[in-house]
Amino acid sequence: MGLADLRQLAVLSEVSYDELDGDVVAVDAHNWLYRYLTTTVKFTNEDVYTTEDGAEVANLIGVVQGVPKFFEHDLTPVFVFDGGVTELKSDEVERRREQREEAVAQMEEAKAAGDPIAAARLESRTQRLTDVIHETTRQVLELLDVPVVEAPAEGEAQAAAMARNDPAVDYAGSEDYDTLLLGAPLTLRKLTTSDNPELMDFEATLQKHDITWSQLVDIGILCGTDFNDGIHGFGPKTALTAVKEHGDLWGVLEAEDEYIEYVDRIRDLFLDPNVTEEYDLDTGIDPDLDGARDYVTDQWEIPTNEVERGFERIESAVVQTGLDQFT
Template sequence: MGIHKLMSLIDEKAPDAVKEITLDTLTGKKVAIDASMCIYQFLISTQTLKQGFGVTELRDKDGNLTGHLVGILNRTLSLLDHGIKPIWVFDGKAPQLKAGELEERKEKKKEAKEKMDQLMEEGKDDEAAKMAQRSIRVTPEMTEDAKKMLRLCNIPMVEAPSEAEAQCAQMVKDELAFATVTEDMDALTFGTTVLLRGFGNRKDPIRQITLSKVLEGFEMSMDEFIDLCILCGCDYTSSISGIGPVKAFKYITQYKTIEEVLEVLEKENTKSKSATKKRYQIPEEFLYKESRAFFNEPDVTKKEDLEEFKWGTPEEEALTKFLTEEKGFSEVTVNNALKKFKKTKGKANQKRLDTFFKMGTKKSTSKVTKTKAAVKSKGKKSFK
């Protein structure tokens, strides 16, 4: 979905739904992370521009990109260090509804790559760097490398049957995780109760968006919200030319459903002086019903079919061999990561207790003991 379109509406119409937080706020919680979205972010962030050499990227001996492995490893360690338990969720098979969107993206990446090569030949490195970001393509091999690394780190992950953000949302609804971590606003449309955005920029705070407060601020039901999101633009159908977020909000607020809105738009078009140039260009295949159905009932794995989540210690020898011999990591980098893994052990419990005492609430010894017992007991109920 158009990230800025929906986010701008939320900021304007439901500001109470957004809260700026720090990582310490999430101590003791589990989060479901949209791995596919993060992989793109990490690959972009590890691109560097060297004057006279163009854009360079982290690669292994076979030429495969490895920036995403660096990013996933560092993000995992950062979360664990703050007492947060990550669950990485990977995309499965894309729904047929998304075929057109994926083909369009593929074509745009191809055009960006051609433009990048041209700009590099002309010595316009800064412009080439921008095109390089747009041309990044994640291969199945790169995704498998990420999964293998997480398995060797003994960090839980889920392979979604379809869309990762839909799977994350389901896990949050099933109370297997506190929130979905992604930049993709579709996670809200899929029903995640809490969305966390902004992990990619250390300078800015993380933004926590609460779905119930969005609906309250918009004065909409979930069904109306889904229709609004489809009108704003989603990956599963073409958008209506002439309808932006402001008009989409106005129409859904007034008419409640896309069906009613379409009737109004058709009437507006009949008033147009030109028979060929209509005010609103409604696509011939406007698959809003199919998109609506997919948002309501996406292909996901439910709680009862997921194994128990466990956060273990890395398989040091196998992880070191994989990262150093196959992926080009230095031994120093891997050894430092392994040391950090050891330091994070038990951080969730310790940090939660630290926060408890910092609150300044006076508790008796017996109550503190009960708190420790409750924390320990809660740790045994996690799911994989």
């Protein structure tokens, strides 16, 4: 999903990492990992992250560069991975595949034209989370003793549900705005940037606009989601006005003489998603740095200089706190 226009309605504020000391965040793993993966590919020669047998593991560089921020700020991450793709999302998956194929063709043209900068930029748009990336990401997180939860369906829905229902989890973590529709009380954004995090407040958003959770979902559906196209002419503010005037999504559709296929099911994907409470969550972290280094540099052939700074940052955080911050 990616309802970026919801930013116009969301209540957002900057929060310092000092305010997050000792907290736990359920991170949408695919969202977090994809950003580090594409950044690594964009700015790193492909020989660096390609093994002798041709496997591409730029994710390992991204993970080692991204995880230290959590350790350094005593913010425990729980990485939540997607399960199966929701049936109604198949059109969106196909659209993204077509975009990757177009980017591949443009990348080859840039290479043939001798434009390495354009080629690198386009290559970052061709990335997808392969089986090898899934496997190696989970393994390095395990060696770093970072908790992982496997969602039955959408990872962001699981992360939002954990933030909403699990007393051990303080926030959902995602760069997207979907966790707002999914009812996460508090979402941390910008966890993949050098800035302070941005806090998105669900209840404050409802109160600001005097709407219910279901009405917020109705607004999102009218604007368009990964499960449906929006109604022409409806942005967040227009949809907000219409939902408040007509009461709910069906009132707006009737007034506009519009129709959205599978709208009941789409609504339920936000209000009652497929999530689980069957997971073990141990937030005491004791990383095996030697094992993680060997796995990344020896087994997967990532040059030491590409990841050593990340491992040093983790080690420094561990030494500085004597592991107290992780237990």
